[in-house]
Amino acid sequence: MTMNKIEVFENLTLEKFDSLVEQDLPFIIRNANFGDCLRNWTNNDYFEQKISSNKPVSVHISNSPLLDFLSKNFIYSVLDFREFLQLCSDESNDRYYYLRSVGNHNVKEIANLNEQFPEIAQDVKYPEFLNFCKNNNCPANDECSKRHLFSSVLRISSKNLSIWTHYDVMENILLQIIGRKKIILFPPNDAPYLYLKGDKSEIIDLEAKDLLEKFPLFSNATKYESILESGDCLFIPSMWFHNTKALEYSIGLNFFWKNPQLISHYDHNDIYGNKDLKLATNAYVNVDKALQHLNKLPVKYRKFYLSMCISKLNRSLQSIS
Numbered sequence: 001m002t003m004n005k006i007e008v009f010e011n012l013t014l015e016k017f018d019s020l021v022e023q024d025l026p027f028i029i030r031n032a033n034f035g036d037c038l039r040n041w042t043n044n045d046y047f048e049q050k051i052s053s054n055k056p057v058s059v060h061i062s063n064s065p066l067l068d069f070l071s072k073n074f075i076y077s078v079l080d081f082r083e084f085l086q087l088c089s090d091e092s093n094d095r096y097y098y099l100r101s102v103g104n105h106n107v108k109e110i111a112n113l114n115e116q117f118p119e120i121a122q123d124v125k126y127p128e129f130l131n132f133c134k135n136n137n138c139p140a141n142d143e144c145s146k147r148h149l150f151s152s153v154l155r156i157s158s159k160n161l162s163i164w165t166h167y168d169v170m171e172n173i174l175l176q177i178i179g180r181k182k183i184i185l186f187p188p189n190d191a192p193y194l195y196l197k198g199d200k201s202e203i204i205d206l207e208a209k210d211l212l213e214k215f216p217l218f219s220n221a222t223k224y225e226s227i228l229e230s231g232d233c234l235f236i237p238s239m240w241f242h243n244t245k246a247l248e249y250s251i252g253l254n255f256f257w258k259n260p261q262l263i264s265h266y267d268h269n270d271i272y273g274n275k276d277l278k279l280a281t282n283a284y285v286n287v288d289k290a291l292q293h294l295n296k297l298p299v300k301y302r303k304f305y306l307s308m309c310i311s312k313l314n315r316s317l318q319s320i321s
């Protein structure tokens, strides 16, 4: 397996940040000014003071530290936020807790820290280099050169909890506020080696001893790995596979933003930043249709036309790579 380093930067200007984003590689930014959250959120008492005792949050709870969306080895439960923080930060607890904040009406709205956590949202500032547009009514088209924030998602995890490997369709900054987190990424080209079901990988335990026996193609993947310390943030390019493991009780926040060139391509029902582009979803539907047609043919013909379709797709892929 090839291992690649993730570069670390400090004191980024907007121009430098833009040019790094253009490169379509992950990178880490250290010591950027994200406001008081880095100081204030170190202590559960702060949340006790700021947040009332009856604030419900929907969380994942599992007996396993390796959360697996495909086998659903967790349940969703609604807890009081302060009770959740106690349970999640308690290392003697044998259950694992994870909050991925969601919109006010649970599945229908997009996560936004200002709306779901106004009590603590003031603690977060956006560094200049992110260049987020502050005009709520902005049409977010080519006329505005700023970035358009899609969501701000609070993520709180028990020590050792890891999140399944997946991709998102939007550009993303993952800020580590409290605790340390291991992050692993794979480039989009690694899709054939990651045993995917939709946007998620079937490989859940990346530290398993028998990993390559079970998933031999995984040895072809290129791993980008690093550890985020409190105050670090990671740029996760769209379509890059990623997973994270909280090495300590962790509080993080991530910001998805829209690529202006893709505004008309995003799925308007996407609230998580991970629904495939509409044209891609259409393409999958048509591939399924093509397979249904070919499956009606006798084996000899089915094989022939399947390989013709594959050649056609391969030629198209080679013409752009």
Ligand SMILES: O=C(O)CCC(=O)C(=O)O
Residues within 6 Å of the ligand: 155, 156, 157, 163, 168, 172, 173, 174, 236, 242, 244, 252, 254
């Ligand atoms: O660390 C986490 O909780 C998951 C982060 C993630 O998947 C993301 O920021 O897109």
Ligand SMILES: [Fe+2]
Residues within 6 Å of the ligand: 166, 167, 168, 242
């Ligand atoms: Fe993600």
